[in-house]
Amino acid sequence: MDTSNPAVFVNGGLLRMYVGRRVRTVIQVLQSERGAVFGKSTDNLELVVKGSPSSIPLSTFVEVIGIADSEKSIRADIWTNFGDTFDTNSYNQLCQLASGEFKHLFV
Amino acid sequence: MYGGEFDGAAAFSGGGFMPSQATQAPDSSFSTSKNREGRPLLSVTVKQIQGGIDESNLFIDGVEVNNVTLVGMVCKKDDKVSEYTFLVDDGTGRIECSRWVQESIDTEEMEGVSVGMYVRVHGHLRSLQGKRFINAFSIRPIADFNEITGHFIECMYVHLYNTKIRGSVTQPQLANSRMSTPMKGYQAVAPNQFSTSYGIGSLDSLSQSVLNLLKHPTYLAREEGVHRLMIAEQLNTPMEKVMEALEHLQDNGCVYSTIDNDHYKSSVNG
Numbered sequence: 001m002d003t004s005n006p007a008v009f010v011n012g013g014l015l016r017m018y019v020g021r022r023v024r025t026v027i028q029v030l031q032s033e034r035g036a037v038f039g040k041s042t043d044n045l046e047l048v049v050k051g052s053p054s055s056i057p058l059s060t061f062v063e064v065i066g067i068a069d070s071e072k073s074i075r076a077d078i079w080t081n082f083g084d085t086f087d088t089n090s091y092n093q094l095c096q097l098a099s100g101e102f103k104h105l106f107v
Numbered sequence: 108m109y110g111g112e113f114d115g116a117a118a119f120s121g122g123g124f125m126p127s128q129a130t131q132a133p134d135s136s137f138s139t140s141k142n143r144e145g146r147p148l149l150s151v152t153v154k155q156i157q158g159g160i161d162e163s164n165l166f167i168d169g170v171e172v173n174n175v176t177l178v179g180m181v182c183k184k185d186d187k188v189s190e191y192t193f194l195v196d197d198g199t200g201r202i203e204c205s206r207w208v209q210e211s212i213d214t215e216e217m218e219g220v221s222v223g224m225y226v227r228v229h230g231h232l233r234s235l236q237g238k239r240f241i242n243a244f245s246i247r248p249i250a251d252f253n254e255i256t257g258h259f260i261e262c263m264y265v266h267l268y269n270t271k272i273r274g275s276v277t278q279p280q281l282a283n284s285r286m287s288t289p290m291k292g293y294q295a296v297a298p299n300q301f302s303t304s305y306g307i308g309s310l311d312s313l314s315q316s317v318l319n320l321l322k323h324p325t326y327l328a329r330e331e332g333v334h335r336l337m338i339a340e341q342l343n344t345p346m347e348k349v350m351e352a353l354e355h356l357q358d359n360g361c362v363y364s365t366i367d368n369d370h371y372k373s374s375v376n377g
Binding site for chain 1: 152153154155156157180198199200201202203223225238239240251252253256257259260262263266
């Protein structure tokens with residue numbers, strides 16, 4: 001068992017709190033280029049995800065796990081297609097709670 | 108591991124639900140025995156598992172933990188002859204899960220799981236030489252990714268329930284509410300409790316009479332049940348009232364129509 005390297009649930013707004021740390025988030029893919037994917041976070045902010053997706057093509061919603069590069073970008077090493085329908089509202093609230101009142105259950 | 112060596116002092120220091128006017132001997136206090144019978148299933152994060160205290164018994168939020176369910180990504184998989192081991196990462200940490208396989212159906216289930224997949228694990232939390240792992244009963248790929256969100260929200264709910272709500276209810280209700288709510292359908296309910304609580308409290312007297320009639324052994328034995336005309340006749344009640352009652356009972360799952368919309372049968376045995 002190892003809890004030394006958690007990936008925190010974040011949305012676009014929370015990303016700034018975790019720069020340099022491991023995070024996970026779900027984005028809605030807007031545009032995909034070589035080496036970077038532009039997407040919309042669950043709180044409607046624009047994010048850049050660097051790295052190469054392991055599965056191509058990407059679905060509408062993609063989960064990325066990686067290091068928070070800056071307030072608006074993530075260097076991802078794990079990409080998971082979450083399909084074309086996803087409840088972003090619930091996910092966004094989960095992010096808020098997981099960084100707030102219930103943080104101790106996560107990190 | 109949940110036997111008589113149960114460490115009461117450590118267990119109850121946080122929970123504060125030890126009955127002060129205990130009528131039972133300390134070694135058969137309800138928490139130990141209930142948990143052994145009830146085997147509650149808790150939704151947890153790996154981080155919570157790590158927070159447990161002593162070696163043989165694991166407590167999360169003051170509740171002894173046996174069976175757990177978690178959702179995470181498989182990051183390592185090893186297969187041996189009769190056992191598969193997985194390292195599951197739920198984002199809060201990683202834990203080893205082992206799944207023993209005996210039948211070919213088990214092997215097929217495990218072959219369907221690969222590295223990088225999100226899975227839901229149900230299993231028994233074990234501890235060996237200070238190392239925690241899960242003896243999994245099932246490891247199934249997640250098809251709807253909202254289940255990930257749902258799982259973590261449930262973890263928060265269970266935590267909140269066990270830390271706040273449970274602490275505020277009085278002792279006698281505690282045993283029931285604690286045992287029933289967080290585990291939902293996983294909790295075995297005594298059959299007679301089931302039928303009494305089964306909608307009957309909310310039934311009006313006519314519905315109750317209709318139900319009683321349908322529960323009569325003669326009618327229960329008939330495959331087609333009872334014609335609604337017969338019910339109206341037997342109870343000496345206008346048809347429209349009988350239909351209202353039947354609809355109400357049907358909505359509550361107490362009765363169902365059989366060969367056509369005129370014949371009804373009780374879904375509850377006498």
